[in-house]
Amino acid sequence: MAFRLRRFREISKVLPQYFHSGLSCQHYRQHIISPTAPFMLHLPHICFGTNESILNRVCHVHRFATVSEATQVSPSEADLLIFLESTLDELEGPFHRWFNKCEGKTEFDRDGVFLVLAGAFLEDSLLLDTDRAIMFERVKLLQQRYKELHIFGFQSCSSICSSTTQARLFQTITKEYITFPILSSSKNLTEMTMTSGECYLLFKGFRSPLFYHEKSTDFGIISKAIEELLLKNEDTAIVQNFQSTLMKPSGVIKEPKFCYSMQNLLLYFPGCISVDEDGNRLFLSDINHHRIIIFDADGKILDCIGSSPGFEDGEFEDAKLLRPAASFYMDTEDCLYFVDSENHSVRRADLVSRIVETVYPKCGTDKKISSIWSWILYKLGIAEVAQKSEEFDMEPLSFPWHLMGSGSDFLIINRSFETLWLMDLTSGKIKEVVKGFPNILEIYGEMIMERRSSLKQILHSCLQQKIDHNCSLDGLQYCSLISSLATFQNSIVFCDTVGQRVLKLDRGSGIISNLQFSGFGVLGLPYWLSCPLEHVFVRAGANEGAKVDHFQCFSVLPGKCDIAVNVNIPEDSMLAEPLQEGCIWRQARGSAAEISGSDSVAISSEKVGVAQQWFDELDNLAFSTPGSELSVHDENRTQDTNFEEATTVHIDSTVNLSPGTSEVIIYAVLYLKLNRTWNTDEVPQEKKAARIVDILNTDKSGKQEKETCTQLLLEAKRDLGEVVFIKPLHLRIRLECGDNPRTDTTKETVLTDSSIEVNVSLN
Numbered sequence: 001m002a003f004r005l006r007r008f009r010e011i012s013k014v015l016p017q018y019f020h021s022g023l024s025c026q027h028y029r030q031h032i033i034s035p036t037a038p039f040m041l042h043l044p045h046i047c048f049g050t051n052e053s054i055l056n057r058v059c060h061v062h063r064f065a066t067v068s069e070a071t072q073v074s075p076s077e078a079d080l081l082i083f084l085e086s087t088l089d090e091l092e093g094p095f096h097r098w099f100n101k102c103e104g105k106t107e108f109d110r111d112g113v114f115l116v117l118a119g120a121f122l123e124d125s126l127l128l129d130t131d132r133a134i135m136f137e138r139v140k141l142l143q144q145r146y147k148e149l150h151i152f153g154f155q156s157c158s159s160i161c162s163s164t165t166q167a168r169l170f171q172t173i174t175k176e177y178i179t180f181p182i183l184s185s186s187k188n189l190t191e192m193t194m195t196s197g198e199c200y201l202l203f204k205g206f207r208s209p210l211f212y213h214e215k216s217t218d219f220g221i222i223s224k225a226i227e228e229l230l231l232k233n234e235d236t237a238i239v240q241n242f243q244s245t246l247m248k249p250s251g252v253i254k255e256p257k258f259c260y261s262m263q264n265l266l267l268y269f270p271g272c273i274s275v276d277e278d279g280n281r282l283f284l285s286d287i288n289h290h291r292i293i294i295f296d297a298d299g300k301i302l303d304c305i306g307s308s309p310g311f312e313d314g315e316f317e318d319a320k321l322l323r324p325a326a327s328f329y330m331d332t333e334d335c336l337y338f339v340d341s342e343n344h345s346v347r348r349a350d351l352v353s354r355i356v357e358t359v360y361p362k363c364g365t366d367k368k369i370s371s372i373w374s375w376i377l378y379k380l381g382i383a384e385v386a387q388k389s390e391e392f393d394m395e396p397l398s399f400p401w402h403l404m405g406s407g408s409d410f411l412i413i414n415r416s417f418e419t420l421w422l423m424d425l426t427s428g429k430i431k432e433v434v435k436g437f438p439n440i441l442e443i444y445g446e447m448i449m450e451r452r453s454s455l456k457q458i459l460h461s462c463l464q465q466k467i468d469h470n471c472s473l474d475g476l477q478y479c480s481l482i483s484s485l486a487t488f489q490n491s492i493v494f495c496d497t498v499g500q501r502v503l504k505l506d507r508g509s510g511i512i513s514n515l516q517f518s519g520f521g522v523l524g525l526p527y528w529l530s531c532p533l534e535h536v537f538v539r540a541g542a543n544e545g546a547k548v549d550h551f552q553c554f555s556v557l558p559g560k561c562d563i564a565v566n567v568n569i570p571e572d573s574m575l576a577e578p579l580q581e582g583c584i585w586r587q588a589r590g591s592a593a594e595i596s597g598s599d600s601v602a603i604s605s606e607k608v609g610v611a612q613q614w615f616d617e618l619d620n621l622a623f624s625t626p627g628s629e630l631s632v633h634d635e636n637r638t639q640d641t642n643f644e645e646a647t648t649v650h651i652d653s654t655v656n657l658s659p660g661t662s663e664v665i666i667y668a669v670l671y672l673k674l675n676r677t678w679n680t681d682e683v684p685q686e687k688k689a690a691r692i693v694d695i696l697n698t699d700k701s702g703k704q705e706k707e708t709c710t711q712l713l714l715e716a717k718r719d720l721g722e723v724v725f726i727k728p729l730h731l732r733i734r735l736e737c738g739d740n741p742r743t744d745t746t747k748e749t750v751l752t753d754s755s756i757e758v759n760v761s762l763n
Contacts, residue, residue, distance in 0.1 A: 077210040084154075085110065085206040087183055097160045099169055100258040101181035108150045113229045115142060115222075116201035118154040120215075121172050121182060122165070130437070131215055133416035135198070136176040137399050138219050140342075143180065146226055153182035154201070160184045166708040167715060170259050171498075174269050174288055177323055177342065179254040204229045253309040253322070255528075256288075261696040261709050263288070263528055266517065266671065266724040267500045272326040272401075272483040273493055274336075282488060283327050283336055284495070284502060290321045292338060292349070293523070297489060301519035305336070305356060308527035311343045317524070319356035321347070326403040326483035328410070339400035339412060346400070346412065346423065359428045361396065395433050397421060402483045404447060411444060417479060420444065441479075448479055454492050455481065461510045499716035500723075514722055520671045521580025529669060529728040550760040553734040557741070558657050559751035560595075563664060565651040567729060568761040570695045574675040576724045578643045579651070585667040586653055591660030591737055594653070644675075657737045666731040670762070671724055679721030688720040689713035696725055727762055 087096045088110070091103055101107065108114070117139050120132050143151050157165050169182060200213040202225055213222050262268065269288040275281070281302065284293045291306035303316065310320030324347075327338035336349040337359065346360040400421070402413040409431070412421040420440045422432035434440050441448065485494035492505040493515070502515040569575065588594040655664060672695070673679070678688060689710045697706060713720055733756075741750045 081203065081206045081210065083185075083187060084116070084183070087185075095160075095187050096183060096185040099166070099182045099184060100173055100178060100256055102257055107181065108152075111205045112148065112150050113204045113226065114150045114152070114202070114206075115139070115226065116152060116154050118201055119156070119198040121153055121155040122157065122168055123172075130416050130418065131198075133176070134418060135200075135215055136178070137414070137416060138222070139180075139200075140177075141219070141398065142223065142226065145223070146230065148230060149226060151180040153178070153180065155182060155184050156187065157184055158186065160186055161704060163704070163707040163711040166704065167711040170262070170708060170712060173256050173258050174262075175497075177256065177288065179256055202226065202229070204232065255309065259705055259709050259712070261693060261705070262500075262712060264696050264726040264728075265500050266520075266726070267502070269497050270495045270500065270502060271497050272324075273486050273495055273502070274327040274329055275486045275488045275493070276329045276331065277488060278331065281329075282486070282493060283329065283338075285324050285327060285338070287323050287325060287341075289526070290323060291523075292321075292324055292327065292336070294351075295517065295519075297491075299515050299517045301517060301522045303351075303354070304523050305349050307524075311340070311345075313347075313357045314355065316349070316354045316356065319349075321356075325401045325415075328403050328405050330405075337403065337410070339397075339403050341399050341401055341415070344397045344399065346397070346403070346410070346428075360423060360430075362428055395419070395421075395430075397430075404482075406447060411447065413440065415480075437479075448482060451482055451485065454485055454487055457507065457510075458485070458492060458494060458505055458512075461505055461512050496716075496718075499718045501716075501718065514718070516722075517724070518577055520577050521582030524582050525585045525667055525669055526726065526728075529667065529726075529730075547730060548732055549728075549730050549762065550758065551732045551734070552758055553736065554756050555736045555738070556657060556754050556756070557752040558659055558737055558739075560753050561592075561655050561657050561735070562753075562755040563653040563655065563733065563758065564755065565653070565666065565731060565758045565760060567649040567651065567668070567670075568759070568763065569647060569649060569670060569672065570727060570762050572675055572678055572691055573672040573695055573727075574644045575646060575649070576671040576673045579649050579668065579670060583669045583671075584651060587665045588655050588662060589665070590662035590735075591658040592655045592662030592664060592735060594655050594664075655735075657735060659737050659739045662735045662737065664733040664735065666729070666733075668729040668731075670727045670729065672727050673724050674721050683721075685714060685720055686710075692720060692723060692725060695727065729760065729762065731758070731760060733758060 083095075087093060087098070088106075088108055090096075091098045091101065117135060120135050123129075123132075139151060142149060155169070159165055165184070169184065172178065173182070198215045200215075200217065200222060202211040202213065202222070203209065208229075211225060213225075267284075267286050267289070269286075270284055271287045272285040274283045276283070280296050282295055282297070284295065286293050290309045291304055293301060294303040294305070295301045305316050306319055306321040306324065307317055308320055309322050311322060312318070312320040321340050322342035323340070325339050325341045327336050329336050334351050336351060338347055338349070339345070340347050345358055347356055348359050349356050397412065397414075398419065399414050399416075400412045401415040402411075404411040405425075408425050410423040410425055412423055413419070417437050417440065418435065420434040420443075421430050422434075423430050434443060484497075485492060487493075490507050492507065494503055494505070496503055503512055504515050505512050586594055649670060651666060651668060653664065653666065655662070674688060674691065678691060692713060693706050693709045696709070713723070716723075741752070
């Protein structure tokens with residue numbers, strides 16, 4: 001085993017750039033630090049001539065295991081607390097800038113308890129990649145456990161406005177799925193505290209003593225210190241039951257708030273893939289879109305598992321996932337097992353019935369009472385429900401990432417590769433827990449290293465094609481790739497999380513190509529673009545300040561109304577695929593009833609609207625059924641072979657109107673890419689990236705964020721002319737419908753067929 005690991009390390013020295021844990025294009029600097037080494041001084045601005053008295057000051061840094069050992073605030077600590085508090089009200093200042101934070105929103109109670117993760121957000125620190133992953137896992141667990149705890153990150157850097165620095169922060173945020181704000185400052189933390197750059201800071205109200213906890217501090221010590229501080233708050237409802245790491249959210253799911261535009265790429269951190277070779281199916285975990293995409297060898301999308309972030313079983317369209325990672329196809333059951341990382345669970349998708357259910361942990365309460373009552377509380381968002389696992393004898397799952405089958409068992413490994421769980425597939429119970437990367441390799445190294453030949457083939461082809469190979473990976477990072485590739489037929493398919501794409505290596509020719517997807521209508525309307533109006537709960541970040549692309553009013557008469565919408569696609573772009581009905585969502589409110597674009601073939605035309613209540617004697621009458629005259633969206637209309645040349649997209653709808661005021665709401669999503677004029681080698685990649693960002697630009701994107709997104713696209717190291725991105729449409733049409741025209745017979749109702757045309761530009 002040691003010999004094999006040594007060989008893998010030699011191979012990994014020249015692995016391609018996008019294989020840096022599949023996540024970063026930055027040059028990786030590997031530092032060897034003993035796990036037992038003392039708290040280290042990290043002062044990049046101090047050279048060899050450091051005064052010994054300065055070094056001695058490190059010994060006076062307070063590191064408390066509990067709050068009971070508190071002392072007075074030192075001058076340096078007071079300066080730090082004053083500086084941190086002064087940044088809370090402004091997103092940007094002379095020496096600081098907040099990332100991952102909503103403008104105009106106060107997220108912190110100044111008198112509350114704060115936990116700050118310092119110095120762990122840039123990869124050029126002295127922190128090892130595995131230690132960084134462990135620190136993030138701990139902070140996220142504390143964030144889930146203590147709802148009253150205020151958490152943010154602190155990162156000192158020389159340039160807070162550099163697009164390169166911001167791009168690196170974004171890569172960390174998306175890789176680790178960080179939902180708490182990060183404070184970037186040109187004031188070095190070490191200058192104020194004289195402590196190491198990577199640590200936990202704990203304090204209350206910016207006035208109490210500051211507690212330092214080293215990066216290797218036990219989770220229980222930090223948890224106990226937080227509880228002591230929280231107990232001092234009389235109004236604080238203390239800790240949630242944390243016997244299991246599984247926490248069902250209360251209807252509000254936080255997501256990263258930095259670089260919204262990147263979410264509108266077709267894929268958003270595609271990190272894991274598995275295959276069903278006999279069924280010609282591949283399963284891609286589109287991790288930060290919280291879904292699993294099923295497609296065939298040609299890239300045609302066949303189905304999609306998951307609808308939005310959360311934790312809920314049900315049909316594929318209704319099931320909620322939270323960062324699904326590795327998956328394993330079970331051919332005997334025709335089911336896909338996968339780990340739901342942020343939900344700390346293992347779930348199963350039945351590919352025949354199209355139902356998702358949770359395998360682990362199993363809820364020990366009565367299913368009927370639990371499911372109905374939990375569903376009501378969840379939908380209303382008025383309570384939090386913690387499901388207790390039956391498996392208290394073993395350590396519960398915590399951010400599972402890798403999943404492998406071994407006979408009747410599953411091997412489950414977390415992101416930091418520090419814990420392995422052996423689960424019995426039949427009972428769904430954990431049989432064994434192995435801690436530590438060396439121990440995991442010693443026991444299960446043979447299975448983990450099975451994909452060595454595939455990685456060697458990819459490496460050889462990358463070098464032949466002169467793909468960047470600036471990263472140096474050790475054995476741990478090499479193993480972290482085990483879920484990002486799979487062999488399929490005569491190819492090796494693997495994920496590129498920096499380029500947000502899936503690549504395919506032909507074993508025969510050694511050529512690597514970009515997998516081209518099609519059939520986007522199966523994906524439906526992305527959850528982050530709109531919030532269905534019939535839902536009574538609020539999704540955080542899903543429709544905050546939702547932009548309306550077009551709003552127009554019309555005066556019409558009662559009866560059938562045909563609505564024709566002409567949408568001009570953005571300049572310099574073209575359709576990656578014709579608009580499909582699955583990418584359109586319609587709703588009629590008020591005195592209008594929708595009769596097209598819905599699941600039903602025809603909707604009975606009953607009286608609608610308050611204004612018609614006085615027609616009681618007309619109960620036996622109804623609107624004439626439009627039948628074959630119904631103007632339904634013509635799918636063939638968009639299947640023109642020259643759709644790429646089209647500059648306009650058409651959306652047709654029909655409604656029945658009664659006297660009163662109504663509103664027709666149309667959401668649609670266009671899948672675009674740069675047109676042929678831009679998709680040439682003569683156009684520099686920098687210009688392509690800038691133009692894509694301009695098209696993706698939203699009201700939430702400022703100048704610096706646009707520069708960051710441009711930098712991220714450039715670091716993808718791919719032809720940006722092939723990038724498929726999403727452009728949403730939000731259209732509202734108000735219809736003022738007058739009374740029915742009068743006739744000689746008062747009991748006769750006159751209906752009028754009308755039509756309106758709406759022109760919308762997305763430029």
